[in-house]
Amino acid sequence: MCARGYDAGVTVTADLKGRVYPDTVPYLVGREKVREFARAVGSMDPLNLDEDAAVAAGYPDVVAPPTFAVVVQEQTLAQLLADESAGVDFSRVVHGEQRFRFSRPIVAGDLLTATMTVTDVKTLGGNAMVTSESAVRDRDGEHVVTAISTLVIRGDA
Amino acid sequence: MSADRLDVGQVVATGGFDVDRDGLVRYAGASGDFNPIHYRDDVASSVGLPGVIAHGMLTMGLAVQPVVARFGADRVLEYGVRFTRPVPVPAEGTVRLEVEAKVGQVQDDEARIDVTAKVDGQTVLGRAQVRVALGPRPPGAPRGA
Numbered sequence: 174m175c176a177r178g179y180d181a182g183v184t185v186t187a188d189l190k191g192r193v194y195p196d197t198v199p200y201l202v203g204r205e206k207v208r209e210f211a212r213a214v215g216s217m218d219p220l221n222l223d224e225d226a227a228v229a230a231g232y233p234d235v236v237a238p239p240t241f242a243v244v245v246q247e248q249t250l251a252q253l254l255a256d257e258s259a260g261v262d263f264s265r266v267v268h269g270e271q272r273f274r275f276s277r278p279i280v281a282g283d284l285l286t287a288t289m290t291v292t293d294v295k296t297l298g299g300n301a302m303v304t305s306e307s308a309v310r311d312r313d314g315e316h317v318v319t320a321i322s323t324l325v326i327r328g329d330a
Numbered sequence: 331m332s333a334d335r336l337d338v339g340q341v342v343a344t345g346g347f348d349v350d351r352d353g354l355v356r357y358a359g360a361s362g363d364f365n366p367i368h369y370r371d372d373v374a375s376s377v378g379l380p381g382v383i384a385h386g387m388l389t390m391g392l393a394v395q396p397v398v399a400r401f402g403a404d405r406v407l408e409y410g411v412r413f414t415r416p417v418p419v420p421a422e423g424t425v426r427l428e429v430e431a432k433v434g435q436v437q438d439d440e441a442r443i444d445v446t447a448k449v450d451g452q453t454v455l456g457r458a459q460v461r462v463a464l465g466p467r468p469p470g471a472p473r474g475a
Contacts, residue, residue, distance in 0.1 A: 210361065212360070213359075213361070213388070214360075214395060215347050215392050216403065217399060218395075218402065220403045221398075221403050230402075230404065236403050236404050237403075238394075238395075239391075239394055239398070239409050240387060240390055240391040244362060268386045269412065271386070272408070273408065273409050273410070274407070275408065277404075278404040278406070321410075
């Protein structure tokens with residue numbers, strides 16, 4: 174059931190690639206959460222902070238910073254880490270790569286649902302690398318953003 | 331702003347951020363990432379780190395801000411990075427993250443902006459690239475609630 178990564182002893186379930194996880198519980202994007210996140214990443218963009226500026230630009234409410242998408246993606250990564258059959262040991266996980274592809278920015282008031290697919294599993298130098306794509310859709314089912322993570326699961330060495 | 335001509339290699343934005351422990355705790359609360367390696371030295375040391383390190387996603391989030399300030403938070407079509415070097419953050423004082431954004435490519439109504447993020451002269455993100463929309467905001471593009 175488990176593929177061992179060469180001699181370092183990393184184990185990730187062999188058939189993890191291609192696995193699709195259930196839709197997450199819908200996440201309601203709050204205005205103050207967007208502002209809190211924007212301040213935490215040093216944003217000074219009025220679109221992130223001021224609803225009047227966002228409305229003037231044609232949005233219904235404040236626009237989230239690009240990396241806010243990770244808050245929604247996190248629900249899907251939690252599914253992966255909680256899935257004992259996936260064999261991903263959280264204490265060994267390091268974030269290797271991250272990418273976001275947007276159809277449109279996230280806006281306060283959005284109700285977002287994410288669906289994660291494990292797209293690649295590799296072993297390299299005693300580490301396992303798991304790449305997942307979490308597609309985030311709004312309440313109308315329209316695509317908003319896909320968040321792609323590569324997690325590195327370190328070997329014993 | 332979007333009418334400005336962009337030349338490949340041109341520096342379009344720079345910025346600097348002083349990161350301290352308070353900032354890590356603030357980001358933990360804002361993002362929901364409460365991994366203790368970002369606020370407890372003992373836990374960080376136990377997994378082989380030199381001490382508390384910044385969330386990679388905080389570094390990624392800070393590094394894009396000069397680009398956001400230049401083009402707008404809603405003009406980012408794609409943003410990707412590799413986390414190549416951890417950023418230790420001392421219990422007291424700050425570390426300085428220096429960001430420079432250059433035009434990598436311009437095609438039609440899009441540009442690829444290449445971001446360099448450094449701490450103490452060393453690059454902490456690899457292949458940090460932002461694809462931004464340059465044209466006017468399309469009517470009807472804003473959706474949502």
